[in-house]
Every structure is written in C-alpha cells, then in structure tokens.
Amino acid sequence: MTVTPSPRVVVLAGGLSHERDVSLRSGRRVADALRSVGVEVSVHDVDADLVPALVQLQPDLVWPLLHGTSxxxxxxxxxxxxxxLRLLGTGPRESRIAWSKPIAKTVAARAGLATPEFVTLPQSLFRELGARQVLDAIVHRLGLPVVVKPSRGGSALGVTLVTSPDALPQAMVDCFxxxxTALVERAVAGTEVAVxxxxxxxxxxxxxxxxxxTEGPYDFDARYNPGRTEYFAPARLSARAAGDVAAAALLAHQALGLTGLSRTDLIVDDEGTVWFLEVNVAPGMTETSLLPQAAEAAGLSLGALYRSLVDAALTR
Known part of the structure; x- marks a missing residue:
C-alpha cells in the first residue's frame, strides 16, 4: 500500500445532535493521535462555516466523527x-442503511445473523389505534422483557429495558x-460485547x-462517565465464542457495505448463540469508547492505526 506523506485531514466533530459533546471528545482525541504521527489535522464543527472552510482548505481527506443524525x-x-472531497469511512448510501436499526437488522438477518425479534412502531400509530391496545399487542407478541429504543440514534439515548407491563408506557414516552419511531425488540440475556x-x-x-x-442499563451515563461500567478487553469469551463474534461483526460489516471502520454490538447467550443488535459507522473515540479499547487490546498504537486508516482511505 502506498503511504501518502503528511496528508491533510479535516476531522468533523460536534454538530447539533444530542451526542454533540461525545463527538467533540472523539474529534479531539483522534486529532491528537493523528498529529502524534505527523498528520496535519484541523477539527471543524458542522455549521454555516463548514462548507466555505472545506472549499478553502481542500483537505486530502475528511473524517466524520459526528454522532447522531447528520x-x-x-x-x-x-x-x-x-x-x-474524499471521505474516511462508509459512504452516504450505506450509512443511511446502517443508521436505521430496523433496516440494518433486516439486512443482517438476511445475511444469516441471528437478531432478536422486533417490531417498529411510529408515534402516530399510538394516536390512531390507541396506546393501550398497541402496548398490549407488544407484550402479547414479544413477551417480557423487551428493549425499547429509537429506530435511529446512538449512545443509548432513549433506550429502556422493560421488565413489567406497567413500565412500557413510560419507556415509549422516553423513546419518542x-x-x-420506536424499535421494540425481545431482550436477550447474555454477555454483551462490541466488536x-x-x-x-x-x-x-x-x-x-x-x-x-454494568450495574443497571448500559445507558448514556454508563457509556461516557468513567466508573459506571467495567470493560474487559479482550472479552472473557471462549476461543470459539471469540471467533464467532468476530465472524458476526465481519459479516455485518460486509453485508451492510461498510467501509474503513465500524462497530457492531452483539450479545452471546448461554447457548453460545451470537445475537446482532446494531452497527455503528461512526464509533465513539473517547477515552471510554470501545474501538480504542479494542485497538489497545490488540497491541495497536492508536496513532499508527488511525494513520493507517487515513492512508487506506486515500489509496482506496
């Protein structure tokens, strides 16, 4: 692979989503790591100044580290x-598919991955059909516990594990x-891993x-505030299970047409079945994020890894 000398990279971080602060932290850490290996980096927010800045700078590569919708x-x-301009990571079309959890789960299932049974329900449906009837139908179909989450979104915002029928209405309110649109899926017990x-x-x-x-739900606070969650990198899995989750993440990455980098969230149940939950085309890069922990577990320098991703994107 040809290595481009001293590439100029613009990292996009911030934006107006609920995950703005996480994105800013990811952007700063990636920029620092790239500078440590000789890459010229600038970090830009997503605002009215972005397009003129990109036109003026004409960087070799743009790395979106934006979380949330845009x-x-x-x-x-x-x-x-x-x-x-060139992008590092997945292109627009494939990002749209991965961003929609119901579509991503459908693609993953067609590729042969197991994924928990689910239903997708827009907020308008509850007004049209009556909330009680719809909620009763959810429990009848999926049983309990279930996980309620926005059909699009990240960082576990609006996500609730529901163990009793009485808690389901509030979970829907929090999701909306x-x-x-809410995705309600059957909860799967087991070892939660990210690959x-x-x-x-x-x-x-x-x-x-x-x-x-983590004690309690792996929610936004548990993800980004040190102390709430304990991580094991590598995961405490058998050699067979470790191979199975790696194969599942690779299959999801390829089936969804992803490029450069991704992170797949999975659960391994007591029978050893690997369940696909969702995939992320812009994994967090903060001090508690999972991709950096995985890289360090593999003995990789973050600066060297990020530089290799940049070089690969420039020659792809």
Whole structure:
C-alpha cells in the first residue's frame, strides 16, 4: 500500500445532535493521535462555516466523527462528496442503511445473523389505534422483557429495558423524546460485547471483542462517565465464542457495505448463540469508547492505526 506523506485531514466533530459533546471528545482525541504521527489535522464543527472552510482548505481527506443524525444518516457525507472531497469511512448510501436499526437488522438477518425479534412502531400509530391496545399487542407478541429504543440514534439515548407491563408506557414516552419511531425488540440475556472492524488496506479485520459489564442499563451515563461500567478487553469469551463474534461483526460489516471502520454490538447467550443488535459507522473515540479499547487490546498504537486508516482511505 502506498503511504501518502503528511496528508491533510479535516476531522468533523460536534454538530447539533444530542451526542454533540461525545463527538467533540472523539474529534479531539483522534486529532491528537493523528498529529502524534505527523498528520496535519484541523477539527471543524458542522455549521454555516463548514462548507466555505472545506472549499478553502481542500483537505486530502475528511473524517466524520459526528454522532447522531447528520453524522450517521449520510447527509453530511453527501455534502463532503458533492464538494469533490474524499471521505474516511462508509459512504452516504450505506450509512443511511446502517443508521436505521430496523433496516440494518433486516439486512443482517438476511445475511444469516441471528437478531432478536422486533417490531417498529411510529408515534402516530399510538394516536390512531390507541396506546393501550398497541402496548398490549407488544407484550402479547414479544413477551417480557423487551428493549425499547429509537429506530435511529446512538449512545443509548432513549433506550429502556422493560421488565413489567406497567413500565412500557413510560419507556415509549422516553423513546419518542429522541425520535418519532420506536424499535421494540425481545431482550436477550447474555454477555454483551462490541466488536470493532477496521480496514487498513488489506480487507476488513475484527479487533478483539470488548465485554461490557454494568450495574443497571448500559445507558448514556454508563457509556461516557468513567466508573459506571467495567470493560474487559479482550472479552472473557471462549476461543470459539471469540471467533464467532468476530465472524458476526465481519459479516455485518460486509453485508451492510461498510467501509474503513465500524462497530457492531452483539450479545452471546448461554447457548453460545451470537445475537446482532446494531452497527455503528461512526464509533465513539473517547477515552471510554470501545474501538480504542479494542485497538489497545490488540497491541495497536492508536496513532499508527488511525494513520493507517487515513492512508487506506486515500489509496482506496
């Protein structure tokens, strides 16, 4: 692979989503890591000054580290490509597919991955059919416990584990605070892991799985505030299970047409079945994020890994 000397990279971080602060932290850490290996980096927010800045700078590469709607639904990536600039990571079309959890789960299931049974319900349906009847139908169909989450979104915002029928109405209210469509899926008990996939030019490779252990839900606070969650990198899995989750993440990455890097969230149940939950095309890069932990578990320098991702994107 040809290595581009001293590439100029613009990292996009911030935006107006609920995950703005996380994105800013991710952007700063990636920029620092790239500078440590000789990459010229500037970090830009997504605002009215972005397009003029990109036109003026004409960077070699744009790395979107935006979480939430505009960063992961393909829209900002569309704009970058319309300006004739190269992207690091998944393109707009594939990002839109991965961003929709119901569509991503359907694609994963068609590729052969197990995924918990689910229903997708817009907020308007509850007004039209009556909330009680719809909620009763959910419990009848899926049983309990279930997980309620926005059909699009990240960082576990609006996500609730529901163990009793009485808690379901509030869970729906909390979910609709972050989006107008809810995904309700049967909860699966087991070991929760995240598997990051990176492609530094020789094809996608799964990094060691990271196991997530937390008291209570793995919510926004548990993800980004140290102390709430314990991580094991690599995950405490058998060799067979470790291979299975790596294969599942690679299959999801390829089936969804993802590029550069991704992170797949999975659960391994007591029977050893690997369940696909969702995939992220813009994994967090903060001090508690899972991809950096996986890279370090693999013995990789973050600066060297990020530089390899940049070089691969420039030669792809």
């Amino acid at each position: 960063g992961e639904d393909g829209s900002v990536r569309d704009v970058v490509q319309m300006l004739g 605070a972050y989006g107008d 990051s996939v990176v492609d530094t030019g020789d094809g996608p490779v799964a990094l060691p799985a990271v196991e997530i252990v």
